[in-house]
Amino acid sequence: MSHHPNYEIPAELNNLLIDFTVSVLVNRPGDLIEYAANYFNRLLDERRNSAPSNHSLQSNHCNEDDNDSTSSDIKPPARLSFTRRKSVFAEHYDPEEDEGDTEQIFYPKSDEQRQRLGEATKNILLFRSLDPTDMNEVIDAMFERKVEANEVVIKQGDDGDNFYVIADGTFSITVANDDGTEKEVGKYVGSGSFGELALMYNMPRAATVRAVTAGSLWAMSRQTFRRIVLKRAFMKRKEYESFIEKVEIFKFLEYYEKMSLSDAFMARCYKNGDLIIKQGDQADGMYFVQEGIVRIIKEENGQEQELSRVEKGGYFGELALITKKSRAATVYAASAEVKLAFLDVLAFERLLGPCMNIMRRNFNHYEDQLVKLFGSKSNVTDLR
Structure with missing residues (x-):
């Protein structure tokens, strides 16, 4: 009596294949084999670099599973x-x-x-x-x-x-x-x-x-x-790809890092006055402004002060991820239409390593700004 082998495959394969297909549709590589090799080697490197966090191969999307x-x-x-x-x-x-x-x-x-x-x-x-x-x-x-x-x-x-x-x-x-x-x-x-x-x-x-x-x-x-679904996903990733080229901190990323980042972004849209981030909340990710303006409000000792406004090409929410503290400021939409690209915390940790020094340098600037506004550095942990 012959016995047939068990061809059952890992549960994450569906997600892996879907993600790869969308990436191929977006980037349309000339050599698919070479592209696939680089793509999956990139995923393997990211998984190794993220150990022992035990992230899935699809963790470049929030709540992948x-x-x-x-x-x-x-x-x-x-x-x-x-x-x-x-x-x-x-x-x-x-x-x-x-x-x-x-x-x-x-x-x-x-x-x-x-x-x-x-x-x-x-x-x-x-x-x-x-x-x-x-x-x-x-x-x-x-x-x-x-x-x-x-x-x-x-x-x-x-x-x-x-x-x-x-x-x-x-x-x-x-x-x-x-x-x-x-x-x-x-x-x-x-x-x-x-x-x-x-x-x-x-x-x-x-x-x-x-x-x-x-x-x-x-x-x-x-x-x-x-x-x-396919066409909109394709167009959305092309839009993110174009946006990434215009953001200063991304200039240090390699090609495949940029492609991984474009796959990781999620669309967030707000109207004027909408709350985006609330001071004291736990950080779930960071934001990049594609269209519109947001304003950042800090409350300290009962005093509320607008720290800054962030426009197209700017970003916010990263410092709570770097310091691993709760949100230390509130962010509101400040224009009729605000369009943001959201990057969840897992993707942030895995994809933006090359940008971290710039973000930390900006943190020092934010500290100085807070001292000027509130006269103290004692409670500075994160401005956003």
Whole structure:
């Protein structure tokens, strides 16, 4: 009796492949093999440098493991090799050249449904770089699909038609064995998302997903997924790439460090008067101003003073990360529209090492400024 090897692969592979694909779409390298070697060697170096923090390979995104493949105890499909066949899905897709139908798709939803769908999608890796307007379009474009117990949602080997976000229900992930039987390799319970890999990688479904119980899903068509999610993610990273070139402290970064940084940024948008950082809060990351103005307010011994204003190309929030103290100032949006690129604390620690000396030098300037305003250096730990 023959025994087949176990082809089960690590749980982080989905995220790793998605991140790499987006990076390739953005940078469009001439030599894909060389690019892949540099990309994964970079990740390996970052992991080694971050030890013993035990960060995941995907820690260049805040709360990485909260995304689509980890919202329950899921193991991704074990067998990813299929005989390719010509199909409607086999066409080449280039986000930069996509000038297709831009008409916004809208499926009506109640306020409660929109809120729940927003919560379900906010930590999905591919959606992380989208701004609130893009995310609203994502939510608008998703339609509801009810499923019965034992209903097959996607079948291994089929073409990819939709991307799915689970509203409720339990779903089993299985792959076919060589003898025709199926092996369960994972399960979604009440939350999660699936189906993006076939849409991104131009490949048939790598596994079967079947409803264990009656439930409901939110679905997005292949065409809409590409137009909104892939193209917007592509354009957003190109925007960050251009922005990085204009920020003075980033001039010391190597090419692949800049590319990693562009992948790590998350969009944050504010209106005039909105609170961005509150004095006394724990630091979760730092901010770079893409558009607009912010003002920094410091309260000391009951006295409140505006320390400075930060405009396009400037940054704030880094000193609390350097000193590992709580926020020692409050930051408000000070223009009609404020657009920020947010870098979470894990990405900050791993990606901005070459910029640290500049930031520490600026810290001395901030200390001097505080002494002038408050006449004391005793409580200076961080201005932002």
